Amino acid sequence: MNEFYGPFGGAFVAETLIRNLEELKREYAAVREDGTFLAQIDRLLREFVGRPTPITPLERLSGERGGARVYLKREDLTHTGAHKINNALAQALLAKRMGKKRIVAETGAGQHGVAVATACCKLGLECVVYMGAVDAARQAPNVQRMKLLGADLRLVTLGQQTLKDAISEAIRDWIANVDTTHYLLGSAVGPQPFPEIVRDFQSVIGREAREQLLQAEGRLPDAVVACVGGGSNAIGIFSGFLSDPAVRLIGVQAAGEGLESGKHAAPLVQGTLGIIQGSLTYMLQDEHGGIRETHSIAPGLDYPGAGPQHSYLKDSGRVEYTSATDREALEAFRCLCRTEGILPALESAHAVAHALKLAPSMEPGQIVLVNLSGRGDKDLSQAIEALDKLELEGARA
Amino acid sequence: MSRIETMFSRLKERGEKALIPYLPCGYPEPGSTPGLIRAIADAGADMIELGVPYADPLADGPAIQEASLQAVLGGTRLRDCLETVAGMRREGLELPVALMGYANSFLAYGLEKLAHDAALAGVDGFIIPDLPSTMAAPWVDVFRPQGLDLIFFIAPTTTPERAQAVVEQGSGFLYCISVAGVTGERERMPEELERFLDEVRRRTELPLAVGFGISHAGHVEEVSRYADGAIVGSALVNLIRRTPADQVEAEVGRFIGELKQATGKAQHV
Structure with a gap:
């Protein structure tokens, strides 16, 4: 896997997270070769998505x-x-394979949050979603959907109270819960291997x-x-x-x-x-x-x-x-x-x-x-x- | 030998442990820092970790986030931190000072220029929580020739193979994170901390300082039994926040004095 695209990318994160990123890289490399896993994703995409x-x-x-x-x-x-479900389901399946029981995610428009909450219902995982309070106010239907889906929705009142701040809080949660939790990042951003995994999914x-x-x-x-x-x-x-x-x-x-x-x-x-x-x-x-x-x-x-x-x-x-x-x-x-x-x-x-x-x-x-x-x-x-x-x-x- | 290494080796000769307070520069007011540094130094601290304010401090809990934001809004920037250190050196401050801040503030300043200006100002090293050793090679290449230590973190989640790589790249001391999480006060130190430190010590001659969650003298005393230094951040920030401005230097001095004393108590157990 590429750590960088030319000069761009890398993993500029707290030392505490490195083990999880390495674990994710290893596990992802393994599932790329795993026909059963890939078939499972294909089936979910066909039958559920x-x-x-x-x-x-x-x-x-x-x-x-x-x-x-x-x-x-x-x-x-x-x-x-929205397209968010493609990545949410596949990453949730990957997290489950890694033995994680709890998923944290960020959401901006709420589409990723809804997709993650849905995937967690489908796969039986605990779900925590961070959302900026400003975004929550302008995307009320998705807020309601996430709650209906049983997600623990946590409003972020720091900074500009939008997507960036939701990502920061999700990362802080992950740092504090590295053993049990997978951070299900929804966009092709953040430290490697996330941009690579999200792109592939x-x-x-x-x-x-x-x-x-x-x-x-x-x-x-x-x-x-x-x-x-x-x-x-x-x-x-x-x-x-x-x-x-x-x-x-x-x-x-x-x-x-x-x-x-x-x-x-x-x-x-x-x-x-x-x-x-x-x-x-x-x-x-x-x-x-x-x-x-x-x-x-x-x-x-x-x-x-x-x-x-x-x-x-x-x-x-x-x-x-x-x-x-x-x-x-x-x-x-x-x-x-x-x-x-x-x-x-x-x-x-x-x-x-x-x-x-x-x-x-x-x-x-x-x-x-x-x-x-x-x-x-x-x-x-x-x-x-x-x-x-x-x-x-x-x-x- | 760098000022940081010298400090640790002197303490070691005397059988003492280091107390390293973290102070956000420009908090609570842009002009507060020199007075607080004096109070901290006079009360017996061994080194100062001076925080470079950043509005999105990913590895920090609420106390430092809030203080950092307040300092940013007050207009304190990296340049002001460097000037503060330079001013304190002119006054005769001898304690080692490391700047603690996030990678992007340093990158935006320009690494070459920063290394030059920091060395000139009398900064001794950098602590950068979002710069893991794996990403740090270009930074080490620029900072080391100026005699600046790049202090890396070891976390409870750091694997043994990785710990080896981290200790080989680090200098000054190793910042051992007490618990998986962000900065902030905590009830107690984790039980496995001592074993974790023993593991790390087998791999390196570098001094080991423990940070994250150290909230009072009892914690400092406990950590001083097995570490070479204790770093206190959020507890100090919280004290500054709740103390009226006209009493803050006295209160900070009293608190630091009490913590410094606790580093010594461990010796007599």
Whole structure:
């Protein structure tokens, strides 16, 4: 296993955690070769998660706007409603194999928290989820779901009270409970081997999408677009196309209120190299190395660090990283609803927003594949309120 | 021999153990630190671990998190910590001083520049909880030539093979974490601590100091039986937090004096 991707990655953690990370590395290396384990994951993904998820051509939208045709990879149709379940189930199974009885996890939008709580129910594990109090307030349906699923939900009132702070508390919990507990990290961030494990467990998205598109169109897409917070759904779908140099890969980060406003969460666009939560990677920081506050309407993108492999892919030029604002995401959210009858998560709406800009500039014979990483039910009240505000502003202007 | 090593070897000759208080720089106020350092030094501490404020201290419990955040909000940065040490040296402070802080503050300052400025300011070493020895090679290469010790941690979870690698890279002393967890006061020291220290001692000549959870003189006395030093952080921070500003130096002096005395009691058992 790679400890680093070029200069990025590593495991900058407290000594107390090293044994667990080493144990996880060993166990993961073993299960990669273990046909029974892999078959068990495949079966869970098929019977419980509902994989393979389909790809859907956006016929009305492409018809109206012209240019390249757009396909969505429908991770919103998985059980629990987002790609997070792919990794949550597989890692929970791995934890169980390691003899761990207790799972701690962080959650931003609540999708990972719900996925972990679900996996723990299914596999009979104790579940503790840390969530920033600000995120909990804006993602009420997921808070209720986690509680229903029996998770011990702990609200974090430190710092900015969002995803970064939830990760810090989950790590502190893990440090104090190393013997019994597995930290089920949900994004491709943090110390190795997490970025590697999360990518591998999410790579099913890219594998399926590649095959499905080949089957439907007899060819690969010209561009693949995914939103990037920590970057797990993006690395999952990109990994299916990394060795196809003709396929453009585009990661879309949260520009929040605009990159120039400073209120954003786009470390791959405007970040600098630093160490954040165990990983050397691009991050948003001040001149003293303090982690900068972030902003995004999408809690799952509201994170100041990028997964280390994304930093590597940025520098190598293989993936282009761009951003979409809160407003663009909201407009894409409404557009996808009205035109295609699909309600995207606000996170995924960032990818849709970019695809809507990109596709009309491309040739009619070309194809854009967008990872629709999750569904937007969780966002309804927040999105409707924000859309009403946009309309009011529009009417005034 | 570094100032830290010299301190430990002198104590050893005298049959004494080290008391190493942790003080967050710039806490509770930006200007509080020099007075508190004086009080700590005058009360008999053997070394000072000066905390570089960081708003996201992953290895710290609530007491130090809060103090660290307050110091950040008060505007204290790494540069101020270096200046504080330089100022204390000009005043004649002779105790070894290590800066304790998180890797990213140091990285953002620039490692080469930091090593140079720290040595010049009279800093003796660095304690960096999120820099395990496996990731530290580039840091060791920059710090050692300036005579700066890089002090590594050994945890109860550190495997024997790994302990070997850690002791080979470390210098100054080894920071032995008493219990798997973050910093913070605790009721009692874990029973297996003595055996853990014996294990580590078989592998190294480096002095062993124990930290995390040491809350009062009784703990210091207990730890001093088998370790070369005791590190007290959260308990001191909590004392500073609840003491009125005009009494804090006197109270800190009294507390440190009591702890220092406890390091000696162990000798007479």
